[in-house]
Amino acid sequence: MNTSISFNNIPPLAGAFTFEESQRQGLSVEECVKRLKCYHYILKRSHQVLNNRIASEPIYELKMAFSLHSHYCAEHVSAFRKRVGEMREPPLGLDSIPDENLEVLFDEIIASPSTIELLIGLYEVTFPFLKNSLLEHLEITNPLADHPSVRIIKFTLLEIEEMIAFGKSCLEEIANSNNSYNKTDWINLLNDCLRNVTDLNDQGDQSNTTISRKYSIEPYKFDGVPNRDERFPDPFNMGVNAEAFLYDEAFPPETKSLMMFYKRLREIDVPEMMSSIIAETPKKPWEYYKDMTRQLWDEARHAMMGEVGFVNLGINWPKEVMINHTWSLALNTQLTPKERHAVLYFIEQGLMPKTGKRFEWEIGKKSKNSLSALFQDYDWADEVLHARIGRDWYVPNFENSKEAIKYGDECWSKVLMDWNQYINEGKTKHHNWWPGLYRAACKSWGIEPNQEILKFDLSYETIRADLKTISSSG
Ligand SMILES: [Fe+2]
Ligand SMILES: [Fe+2]
Structure with missing residues (x-):
């Protein structure tokens, strides 16, 4: 057929x-799959290392950052799993270890006792190695034949x-702080x-060097006790009681924000x-870890939304707001992983009615x-996804x-969580840190504090009976 368009200058091969x-x-399909399985394993174990250090x-x-990076790794693990499944591979063998040297590497990093060793192990050694391996893949593979791998790489x-x-x-930063x-x-x-x-x-x-394990001679033990830095000086x-304040009609919406x-x-x-649920719940399908990690990252985002809100108002939050860790400490040390997941689901499904996320959004608008x-x-939108994740992975354990x-x-x-104890x-x-926070906000708003609002003194203790029904987190 005659066409008026010349194809001489249109890029060939789909551009x-x-x-x-x-x-x-x-690379042959077989060689390619061997490499893909290594990338998959590196990302899967990196996800584990990052996840398992979030609390401690x-x-x-x-x-x-560990919350975000564990999410990144989990998403890429899924992509590589899918790709291996496209390569004539059943049984996929994705749960076996492609090379025992990689196993030792991650056993060592996950058991390393200090943050510096963890950072070096993942960010200075493993990720650059993975980056080079992926770049090498792009260089040596036939990009037309192996395009689906090229794309995910x-x-x-x-x-x-x-x-x-x-x-x-x-x-x-660590090097600048004169670390020896x-x-x-x-x-x-x-x-x-x-x-x-x-x-x-x-x-x-x-090479074929004999490796002597350093930290992983003894089996690794997960530590779920949450730790906080000095910006959390009063973690108990x-x-x-934020909820009592939010639902009290006497307080204006600006203060509620x-x-x-x-x-x-x-x-x-x-x-x-x-x-801690993810770390201590083995043998689930990979989709479970991917979904749970996505939710985990959303919750980290929610925390940073609060931080950004205070920064936006010029409020020095570590001084004015006492962020506690009583909930994660209690759950991680008192309940089994299944019980923790149950509490999470119970709390989150309670956030959907009128008094939950919609209410908070309306306050925000006002x-x-x-x-x-x-x-x-966005917090509300995320919550709808979390409810779905709960329905997919927690509810099926029940009738x-x-x-x-x-x-x-x-x-x-x-x-x-015992107030008196x-x-x-x-x-x-x-x-009661509320008056200080409110004064700091009034300064930022350029207004005089209202004496009635300043007086707010409703701690969890005063409405103890309701403590279990109004949730803290979600
Ligand atoms: Fe949340
Ligand atoms: Fe949530």
């Missing part, structure tokens, strides 16, 4: 490849580079593991708690703080959803 690279001999890592920024690289850049900044840690032996041990990996090294680069403080920023920031305890409205809008909720209620009733043990005085 995606050159003729030269498309004639490359490249005290530095707030690292807690948040390109997406993976974007986030690997983001993670490497983050780790580099952290390690520079000598990293040479640690890096050598991990690099020896990586150089031994047959399927990801050219024969010239490959339950001196302000402060309480909502507090409620969001307090959600740091949700990733701390959820990571307040003069547009950021509060925006954050609550019906009623039973699932009943069990959640029972588990929540078992949790002991915390005082008696000298852990807190439950100081």
Whole structure:
């Protein structure tokens, strides 16, 4: 057929490849699958390392970054699993270890006792190695024949580079703070593991060094006790009942947006708690870990929305707002993983009615703080997804959803967060920090504090009976 369009200058091969690279001999399906299985394993174990350190890592920024990076790794694991399944591979063998040197590498990193060793292990050694292996894949494979792998590798690289850049900044900060840690032996041990990996090294680069385990001689033990840095000076403080304030019609919406920023920031305890469920619930389908990690990251985002809300108002939150960790501490140390999941589901399904997320969004809209409205809008949307994740992965353990909720209620009733005990043990005085926060906000708004609002003094203790029905987190 005659056409008036000349095709001489239209890029050939869908604009995606050159003729030269498309004639490359490249990797066979078998060689390709071997490499894909290694990437998959590296990402899966990286997800585990990051997840398992969220609770015990005290530095707030690292807690948040580990939440994001575990989500990145989980998503890429899913992509590589799917790709292996397309490569004539059943049985997929994705639960076996592709190379025992990779197993030793991650056993060492997950058991490393310090944050510095963890950061070096993942961000300075493992992720750059993975990046180079992925780039090498792009260089050697036939991009026309192996395009589905090429595509997911390109997406993976974007986030690997983001993670490497983050780790580099952290390690520079550590180096600047005169840390005397000598990293040479640690890096050598991990690099020896990586150089031994047959399927990801050219024969010239490959070595066969005997590895002596350093930290992983004893079996690894997960530590779910939450830790916080010095910006959380009163972690047992339950001196302000945000919910009582939010539902009291006497208080104006602007002041309520402060309480909502507090409620969001307090959600740091949700990733701390959820990571412990993920760490201690083995043998689930990978989709379970992927979905749970997505939710975990959403909860970390919610915490940062609170932080950003305070930053936006010029409020020094570590001084004005006492963010406690009583919920994650109690759940992680008093309940089994299944019971924790039950509590999470019980609380979250209670956030959907009128008094829940919609109410918070409406308050946000009525307040003069547009950021509060925006954050609550997305917080509500996220919550709908979380309810679905609960229905997919928690409810099927029961006859019906009623039973699932009943069990959640029972588990929540078992949790002991004792106001007086915390005082008696000298852990807190439950100081009422509301007047200070309100004064700081009034300064930012350029108004005089209202004496009635200033007087708000409704701690959890005063409405103890309701404590279990109005949830803290979600
Ligand atoms: Fe949340
Ligand atoms: Fe949630």
